Amino acid sequence: MARTIAQIQQSIITAKLMDPTLSGLTSTSNTAIWLLWTYVVAVCQWVLENYFDAHKAEVDQIIATQRAHTLQWYVTKARQFQYGVLLPYESDSYVTPTIDPTVAIISYAAAVELPSLVRLKVATLSGGSLAPLSVTQLTAFTAYIQLIKDAGVRMQITSGNPDVLRLQLTIYYDPLVLDATGARIDGSSTYPVKDAVKQFLKALPFNGLFVINNLIAALQGIEGVVIGVVVYAAATYAALPYTPVTVEYAPDAGYMVADESYLLANATYISHSPI
Structure with a gap:
């Protein structure tokens, strides 16, 4: 996690105080050249640490969504389903990565491992309450899962009344x-x-x-x-x-x-x- 500019600057000043070759830098003025340089370096370091944090978050997100053969992977992919939108050939992701909320009909999903298969339970929202998918919606969603699922994995996809x-x-x-x-x-x-x-x-x-x-x-x-x-x-x-x-x-x-x-x-x- 990125440190604040003040924290980084203080660590530089602490290191300076421990270095006898820099003992001559004693001015405490806010405009002292050596203090200004510690601030400039601290800002550069702060920017770099924030870039590292952003990069790590992006990599973690990619890893989380690309893990195959995990129950959470199926839940994540179920929530990404967009009703009525074509899935590109030999791809498990839509062309536009941003999910359109008007066609993202899977509001809730859970994957349960059963003997010899994975059961995927899904539900949508209707009037603020959970509800099953319609027959047409479930047919489209089942086709989507069959296209993106891992090879050899048998799926049981259900969306029932409460x-x-x-x-x-x-x-x-x-x-x-x-x-x-x-x-x-x-x-x-x-x-x-x-x-x-x-x-x-x-x-x-x-x-x-x-x-x-x-x-x-x-x-x-x-x-x-x-x-x-x-x-x-x-x-x-x-x-x-x-x-x-x-x-x-x-x-x-x-x-x-x-x-x-x-x-x-x-x-x-x-x-x-x-x-």
């Missing part, structure tokens, strides 16, 4: 803040618990784990919630039956949403004095 989470909660609430339905007394929110659950799921990292204990911590962070208890949790994806979640859950699609109707119908509110 996994669905069902929750049964018992909320011990402060009657000074919430009412018996869980709404805020001041009228600012009708469903603060449901809204907090939605925000918690939305904030999960793509392909990250849903952890019961983390949800409980989020519930108890709601103003007016004294104790939050997860009585029952279950999740599903595609057309599979719901599977109970006791500790953690890895969403198959890479992201998940709450069954809001189920949550509202299965949330019990019990008045409790502040702890």
